[in-house]
Amino acid sequence: MKVFVTRMIPQDGLRLLKEMFEVEIFEHDRPITKKELLEQARGSDGLLCLLTDKIDEEIIDVLGIKAIANYAVGVDNIDIKAATERKIPVTNTPGVLTEATADLTFALILAVSRRIVEADKYVRDGNFKGWEPMELLGGDFSGKTLGIIGLGRIGQAVARRAKGFGMNIIYHSQSPKEDIESELNAIKVTFEDLILSSDYITIHCPYTPETHHMIGIEEFRKMKSSAYLINTARGKVIDETSLLLALEEKLIAGIGLDVYYNEPEINSKIFGYSNVVVLPHIGSASIETRTKMSLMAAKDLIAALAGKKPPNLVNAEVFD
Numbered sequence: 502m503k504v505f506v507t508r509m510i511p512q513d514g515l516r517l518l519k520e521m522f523e524v525e526i527f528e529h530d531r532p533i534t535k536k537e538l539l540e541q542a543r544g545s546d547g548l549l550c551l552l553t554d555k556i557d558e559e560i561i562d563v564l565g566i567k568a569i570a571n572y573a574v575g576v577d578n579i580d581i582k583a584a585t586e587r588k589i590p591v592t593n594t595p596g597v598l599t600e601a602t603a604d605l606t607f608a609l610i611l612a613v614s615r616r617i618v619e620a621d622k623y624v625r626d627g628n629f630k631g632w633e634p635m636e637l638l639g640g641d642f643s644g645k646t647l648g649i650i651g652l653g654r655i656g657q658a659v660a661r662r663a664k665g666f667g668m669n670i671i672y673h674s675q676s677p678k679e680d681i682e683s684e685l686n687a688i689k690v691t692f693e694d695l696i697l698s699s700d701y702i703t704i705h706c707p708y709t710p711e712t713h714h715m716i717g718i719e720e721f722r723k724m725k726s727s728a729y730l731i732n733t734a735r736g737k738v739i740d741e742t743s744l745l746l747a748l749e750e751k752l753i754a755g756i757g758l759d760v761y762y763n764e765p766e767i768n769s770k771i772f773g774y775s776n777v778v779v780l781p782h783i784g785s786a787s788i789e790t791r792t793k794m795s796l797m798a799a800k801d802l803i804a805a806l807a808g809k810k811p812p813n814l815v816n817a818e819v820f821d
């Protein structure tokens with residue numbers, strides 16, 4: 502059997518795949534184009550792809566693949582419906598990236614609120630002449646309210662960190678999480694209450710038709726003008742036009758972004774605001790985490806191509 506891997510990933514997972522299959526890797530230092538994928542992966546049995554690869558119905562049909570392993574937990578880059586209709590198992594990498602992504606989220610919360618990036622630039626530009634009573638003042642954490650949208654694996658890991666910072670935690674999620682509310686000191690509120698009363702809002706839901714533009718201008722207008730918004734989930738959960746308007750009208754104090762509306766393109770207007778911290782989608786980017794992701798994706802692909810139910814199956818209906 503043949504497996505196509507759309508980009509170089511850590512060797513551990515590749516080694517496993519090579520023990521079982523003929524493995525072809527797109528080794529260029531950029532995402533594969535649709536044309537290249539259609540040409541080079543045709544006839545492969547398995548596909549190991551990244552969140553930067555849009556796997557649509559046409560690709561699924563032309564390649565004739567039997568299983569897809571996504572090297573990410575979010576699967577909004579894959580037409581799951583088309584894969585399920587063709588009985589193609591799709592897997593993802595949940596859990597192994599939770600702590601790294603929660604760490605990165607907290608790094609963004611700290612960076613935006615305590616103006617770390619601005620302060621670094623301030624020093625490098627030669628402006629530091631000594632301790633200042635009124636320079637680069639930011640926000641506190643202790644006693645402040647953190648609103649978590651989507652209290653899943655990453656949302657909960659962020660809540661655990663916030664608890665250590667003495668923050669009050671409120672959340673909005675699809676289903677109640679009563680079993681962990683007391684451990685996390687978290688209170689379930691309506692989406693509107695979360696928007697109205699949070700000092701920090703952090704997004705951890707998946708990107709779906711329901712979460713598309715969940716944060717728009719109405720939400721920005723309801724937020725405290727002193728609030729900070731962090732997005733390490735997916736760009737399109739926030740309406741970008743509203744985000745730019747909110748910055749222009751100073752509707753909130755700052756924004757931290759790891760993900761963007763039209764990745765990898767970023768609306769350059771965002772760069773004009775010093776109260777925005779921008780990262781290049783590095784939520785899971787630690788050596789250990791990426792290694793675990795490569796192993797998980799490889800093991801899932803091996804199971805799926807052996808006709809077994811892979812441990813991290815997204816479309817359970819395929820094995821019904």
Ligand code: NAP
Nearest residue numbers: 575602651652653654655674675676706707733734784785
């Ligand atoms: P997860 O465990 O499935 O958690 C997602 C949570 O969102 C669940 O609690 C779910 O509620 C909730 N949710 C779903 N739809 C919602 C809605 N309409 N309104 C409110 N809450 C909703 O997923 P995870 O592992 O934490 O990952 C979350 C997302 O983070 C991924 O989908 C991915 O897009 C993103 N991510 C980004 C990076 C990065 O590099 N920046 C890295 C990893 C993941 P229920 O529990 O009730 O279903």
